[in-house]
Amino acid sequence: MSLTALGIGAVIGSGIFTVIGTAIGGNPAALADWRASPVIDLILHHGHIAGRPGAGPALALSLLLVAVVCCFTGLCYAELASMIPIAGSAYTYTYATLGELIAWIIGWDLILEYAFSNMSVSVGFAAHFVDLLDWLGVPMSPKWLSPAYLPQGLTDLAGNTIYAPGWHFGFNIPAFLIVILLTVVLVRGIRESARTNNIMVLIKLAAILVFIGVGLHFIHPSYYHPFSPNGWSGMLAGGSIIFFTYIGFDSVSTASEECRNAQRDVPIGIIATLVICTTLYIAVSLVLTGLVPWRSVIGDAAPVVNALRRLTLASPNTLLHWTRLIVLLGAIIGMISSILVFQLGQARIWFAMSRDRLLPDTFSRLHPRFRTPAFATWFAGVLVAIPAGLFDVGTLAELSNIGTLFAFVLVSAGVIVLRKKQPERRRGFRVPFGPLFPILSIVFCILLMAGLPVLTWLRFFVWLVIGLFVYVLYSRKRSEFYTD
Template structure:
């Protein structure tokens, strides 16, 4: 562990608590409010606010574990690095392999939602993109589409910002998040007077977990929490900025926990207002743009344009933080020899992992442009929940194995806190459908092939052990030779 912490970083330290908080809010608030509240309301009814709270509690317990690890091991890599320290390289590789997919898949998924809002905004201004270039092939029923051009271009633009430096990334994110928060607060202030408490009855029409007659899709608070958990994915990406953070022992835990707390409060207020203005079955009419549907119900057309801007900025910051976290995890894995050195090469001028950032940025942009990946967002959830379980278990292990290690922040109530985090994660995983489990197992198996065919033989840890063994063997050989000569 000491070797990992002590290693010098070529990255530039400029991030403070304020920047990390906005980075976390930028990752969390976006798709959850502007897209997933529609499907969530149909799944849980007005009790969607409880689903958000359940997902937030799960993230909160996991966030305490992340905060302790971030203060103890302030280096890039997030859950990958924490698993590396606690459980060794094979578990770390699988978590890193998992998170690389999850971050890219989430960014590509969000780019599809961003494209929809962008096309609507242009239509309102009298500008029109050919419908064939507004979505991936087969995405829109009854409409022939081939390529999601807006989604492709926004991912490339974000990749460019990420590649030219952390200062540019930080400033871009800070501005967009502040505007997004202002738009959300404006929505709350303007729409709250249209709430009708009768729309909250029944508050929990499907209970905690149930099935509709003839359906295999679970309904209720827990399945909805499993869906909206996607909204909170990204707060953990804050910890991937450790090597670009000033005084990470203190600022990282603060950034993680403050951003999670602010986002949770806003999510609960928003869902209560939205289900109070529109009865939950009506969200089926505008499932892909629930906020727009709520505004339509109020008749405030002027607010729709402003909220559209907020939605675009919200989803832009989500993609920015996801691609940022992905590039830093790849940087850490490359440094450890788990993936080729190409992905961890730092640009001498921009001081960023330039090549790796562009490689995965291009792949994400192409995936968002060509592939109908909206059905795969639950794969993002199961992968992230698995990472949370590993990090939480790692806290218990490190408290027992290395109680003397310096911790700038200590998660309260250990081992109770990480155990509760693990239980909540397992409950949310249980709310996902079986197809998600199959896809996850296939990706996991592919990762094992990559590990044993490349990572195991190129691992810096194994190479160091081999060099030490060779040195020891050579020393013994020299000693034996000198003893033979003396005889």
């Protein structure tokens, strides 16, 4: 039960309030372009769809696929974590088991994952903050509340165009400020107590349950037709884009060393976490697509509360009015805690790689008073805050997910490699059914990666190539294992 509670607290974050919109509606382009089409669509249909297709109401099935992938990957992660008797990330585990080069690739990839996931979340926070101002009756200019780059443009709830697609003169100030403020908090030092975490989890769960309970009374069954408007391509793209909302499940696997019976408790904790969270996520997606037409959430970074807002404007209702406030507060609290945790995690990656002499020493220097890695924390903060003010949630979420999926491919492959190279090494937990589950994890992760646009793959490969150049020209020569 403790493992399951830990997992639910980590998985129930901001993604269900934010990224669900771009998963349902997609990220359409004005013209058909092979670079904006998902890889799977390019292979099967030669890229006839303009942009990344939305899953529509079929996102419920996408979420089931993602849960299955997370189950296989979580078990692989648990075996790798149980081989290292210290807490840490995938970087720490692979450094100790698979060597420096693979650890560098995963560390460089995790930097991408943490950074872009927090950019997505901070853009979502900004959208919810704007909604809260609207609920309080405080209007503000959209110029300073929306990203500078809007691939679908910006319209009001009545459908009137505020900005045409493309770049405009503006900056998402709330997204920028929340990252900077939390960076200050992290530099000064923060220790999140279990009680505080439990309270935040309860608030987030309450907001989701209230939305589901109230929303069920306002569903239009006609909005479910067609259920899968873009077929298999849309379902796969929807699962690919919402994948990172589940990544908190790895907190269950990292606690494997503390279990009384890891071989029994870890699978139960991971599966129970995924069953409960998937049930809630599916319920939210079905209620949301039943409240408003699925196309109306395209480009929306706050689709859940905006759906309630549309209903309230269409037919003023006290219950909807207060439900919107409850969901807003739950989402905002969930996003603040999510940004805080992931910014902390990102700074730790910079710190760990610097400590291993793969990055400059300044990243591992501690603040003389607060004893925190101040430079790494500030660097991570600025790295996230500025792009969060410039780009939309769909573009940012795509890069976050491909980084996450690639890291999980390497973790799953690492389990197979270590079974061959170090069969005698102690494992507190072993993935059942030999290499079958790790292989399935790799296959499913690659399948989900194929649901992302070609342009996202190109950007990802450029990031990896830059990382390899940095490693070969700088990091490898600083390594403690380097010899001329």
